[in-house]
Amino acid sequence: MEIFFTANIVYEDIWGDAKKKNKMIKEYEKQLDQLVEFYSERVDLYPVGPILTHNIEAFGKQPVFSRDGYLRFFGAGHEMVMVDIDGKTYPCHRFSPWITGKPAPVGPINFQKEWRPEECNSCKLISICPTCAGFNWEINGDTGIRTRYHCDAFKIEFIASAKLEANRLSNIDKSNLKYLPVEDLRINKDKIYSIYSLIYEGLD
Secondary structure, three states: OOOOOEEOOOOOOOOOOHHHHHHHHHHHHHHHHHHHHHHHOOOOOOOOEEOOOOOHHHOOOOOOOOOOOOOOOOOOOOOOOEEOOOOOEEOOHHHOHHHHOOOOOOOOOOOOOOOEOHHHHOOOOOOOOOOOHHHHHHHHOOOOEOOOOOHHHHHHHHHHHHHHHHHHHHOOOHHHHOOOOHHHHHHHHHHHHHHHHHHHHOOO
């Protein structure tokens, strides 16, 4: 029986000063590289997501708007509800005074048309980079002003996902290639080239 699980970097500022953060990010990159090597050799296993399963095709694309025309990554404010022991409701637990230590916001939340700060709105990973409306509000007082503590970690997760996908595409069993339509072969080759270009050109 296969057991699937997920893992992700938290949004909070857990990193400490610049020197400590740099050390931790380098260690995280090292650990991700080991996972890439592990899953590259075991194509029958599903990689741990989302840290190694980020959508490579989303690079450089604009965020997808919800049906009602807003930008969202989580259901707070429109699909989720948290009810405390007194029966008071909140968009999610991250808006509860029990969590934040301050009053809950008044009025609709998570209804942004664009992301701020500008560094986020212009980032090539904005369409898949996660954010938490509750934490954005807690730290910045606005669900549409994103926290950026996880930026560096997310970027190396994306690169690791690209490396893994490139390795797996490169290691397609040659005996199976003759069974693939010509169009699939072209797409695979183009995808490998694009992924390697992404890895070596970087995200900055």
